[in-house]
Amino acid sequence: KPEEREHVTPYIRNHPDLFKLENYAGDENLSHYRWSVDYPEDFEFISAVYNYLYSTKPDFSMQDVLDLLRRHPEIADINRHRNARILWPRWIVEKKNGK
Numbered sequence: 001k002p003e004e005r006e007h008v009t010p011y012i013r014n015h016p017d018l019f020k021l022e023n024y025a026g027d028e029n030l031s032h033y034r035w036s037v038d039y040p041e042d043f044e045f046i047s048a049v050y051n052y053l054y055s056t057k058p059d060f061s062m063q064d065v066l067d068l069l070r071r072h073p074e075i076a077d078i079n080r081h082r083n084a085r086i087l088w089p090r091w092i093v094e095k096k097n098g099k
């Protein structure tokens with residue numbers, strides 16, 4: 001399906017026979033961070049994270065990234081403006097509204 005090519009989540013949800021589905025709730029709300037790559041600023045953000053961490057710890061973790069962003073909030077600012085408004089594709093909106 002076209003929508004499963006743009007976003008992997010629908011494919012995973014539509015194929016529970018292939019994937020184990022569970023919800024995860026973390027202790028901290030991290031929704032103000034944007035860790036996807038859809039815009040040039042997102043790539044700039046990911047590149048900055050990589051440049052800071054990879055040379056000293058090639059197998060860096062999510063916690064390492066969070067620690068880096070707390071020490072250097074200017075890195076998170078690179079693509080923060082993209083979180084202000086999420087534009088969902090029409091097929092997602094229609095599916096949520098039962099159309």
